[in-house]
Amino acid sequence: MPAKYKPGEYAAKLRIKRGDEVEIISGKDKGKRGRVLHAYPQVNKVLVEGLNIIVKHQKPRQSGKTGRSGVQQLQEGGRIEKPAPLFVPKVMIVCPHCNRPTRVGYSYQEGEGKPAQRKRRNCKHPECGQTLD
Ligand SMILES: [Zn+2]
Numbered sequence: 001m002p003a004k005y006k007p008g009e010y011a012a013k014l015r016i017k018r019g020d021e022v023e024i025i026s027g028k029d030k031g032k033r034g035r036v037l038h039a040y041p042q043v044n045k046v047l048v049e050g051l052n053i054i055v056k057h058q059k060p061r062q063s064g065k066t067g068r069s070g071v072q073q074l075q076e077g078g079r080i081e082k083p084a085p086l087f088v089p090k091v092m093i094v095c096p097h098c099n100r101p102t103r104v105g106y107s108y109q110e111g112e113g114k115p116a117q118r119k120r121r122n123c124k125h126p127e128c129g130q131t132l133d
Pocket of ligand 1: 100
């Protein structure tokens with residue numbers, strides 16, 4: 001059994017947020033980039049626009065309802081394409097300054113606001129080091 005996590009505790013560890021650009025670093029979609037649409041900290045996954053597309057094939061089937069003519073209505077079949085959440089270790093954030101995937105470092109800024117607001121994510125490339133927030 002996984003250890004019970006307190007709400008917010010695990011979530012704070014997710015290095016990738018909604019709106020970030022990420023690159024896939026393993027698997028068949030390796031090297032592809034997209035923007036994070038949603039983060040799921042509890043399951044350590046992110047939903048990325050246009051990546052990890054899964055295709056669901058829906059067979060046409062009888063809906064069970066009977067139309068006015070007395071003929072059973074057909075539910076339309078077809079292919080439904082939608083992105084599936086990706087496991088966070090499979091992606092890296094893309095630094096908007098040097099345009100390369102990077103690991104995330106943290107720094108703390110002096111100044112106003114709560115400690116959490118002074119925390120900044122940084123690009124880990126030594127010659128870049130720009131903030132990602
Ligand atoms: Zn950078």
